Amino acid sequence: MRLSSVQRVLQCLHGIIARDTGRTLSGPAQAEVETLLNELDTRSPPAHLGREFLSREVTILFADLRGFTAMVANQPAGNVIKILNPCLVRMSEIIFKYQGTIDKFMGDSIMALFGAPVRRTDDVQRALTCAVEMQITMDALNQAHRDQGWPELYMGIGINTGEVLVGTLGSDLYHEYTVIGNEVNLASRIEALSLRGQVLISQSTYERCQDFVDTRGPIDIYLKGKPVPVSLRELIGIPSLGFNVPRKEKRRSHRIRVKLPFGYQIIENGIVFPEIRPGTILDLGYHGALLELECQLPIYCEIKLSLDLPIVAYQARDVYAKILNRKPANGIVRMGSEFTSLPPEANMKIQLFVQLLVFADRS
Template identity: 55%
Template structure:
């Protein structure tokens, strides 16, 4: 590439970014872009800019838009695409503000790197600032959705810090700069476990920023590919920057499809009735389940449950739930049950079961 071509490429990319985001890149970002373009041609330049394949510590932010399935089912394709592009453009602005690198868009998800191809001392700090401001941006976008009578869209975010292999992968026909490794896989698992409006961070990320952020107590979760639980925290706020993750009025637990036989017994005057109602669990979450029954239960009544959780080799017993919804489907009844009494051990096993299916 000649100098004139570099200048033209930077100008064209600058115009593209400004057109999509409404905001031009600053001088420092333009210079960084020019260095990257130069490194693509010059192997020595590539090495200097970190484009050779080599291990390096990176903070990975994965964000997934939740709610586009409902949007796609109720709106024309043109409306869905316009809404998706608006969300991704706004999120991209936040990424550029905190000097992150967009690694890729994956449908309605976005993967962002801090520490590659350029590493800075405050990579972790900027990643978390970016995550919080992304959630704030989504609240603003949802206000726009309300004025257009569109369903709300939420964002789940997972952040992890670790060593990856970073560089240009591919062939002479096609190649791209990206990162691979277990730290990327874990970031993906963490994002999958995040609820709507939530930012979950790994212990390795928290250890590098504990003086900066306000976060929840550690929670132990099970993810695919690991035999031991992983410690995660929910990011609440960054007090020194007066940034706080907007709280959602109601965050749904993960609910996963499951076909599990279930035994139900009615309660009468706080005593378990001997008669057993056979059912099949249709889906299960942290706080309850949906069960198909051959006979109805009394709405708002309390029942005793028994069922097996095969993935974690555990039998759920002496668990009580309330019938919160009930409807008839053909010859069967479908009841929505909310746990009312469950031991700490049993709750942990239910959550482990759900987490393993989410990560499957």
């Protein structure tokens, strides 16, 4: 798209808006649209591919659906589309509402940018507000899923702000406008660490918005390729807007003391290692468990569990969890975990198992 094309598109937009609303774009609105069109101009001419990357501060948001893999394995393909598509449509609408740019869809994941192609002074605030509204909307979607008997889905979100290279990658056959750099990789890793319904933000993002948001933390995490720990914070809400992440309500459930043997496999970079290690569950709730292990695992390590629930005569398989904390216990390795994904039947049976033991204790 050349400059003359930008002018023609701008004139067409004037005509469409005037025909539909009876009004034309104001001066500031016209300047904003023209800036956007000129920014998008960098996507087009293949002759310039790879030559016009610019360094720019951008806030990157990664969002990924938890439990999607288990849902695909347990639902007909038609149901998967019925569940997934409305979710992605709603998330896209929220991103556009806050003037974000969708960089790409990656299956059940979304990468969005705030600050590219158009920079605004409140990029960070809009990205965080967008993330909170996405989680609020996921909560409402899950209520609709429950009413229809569909499995619930949860979203983990990671946000980072930093200098990246912005431009067009590819060839004459295929090219796309995108951002690259270490800050993008960090945003992706933060999302991978987020639990279901959680929004995690980096220290650099927090420094630009600490008077705007309510957070927990900081939590120091060691990541591959980083010589020093990375500080993360959990976004709880935005007081000035009356927005709160509904996730904290999901943590509440009955807890029961048990002594259940289980097996687990370590997951790294999405790969489930074949070695099955033994452990014992000492405390079980709807959404997590206290584990006694033979060796210590890193915080936020992901594992796949298999366990037998004797009272309900059920073998729970494909239960995924993340290690959240360590519980000092006189040399014994005890670690708190939260379930990140499990089949609907396993979820139901775990809740039933907990409820039966709660009632047994009270009788």
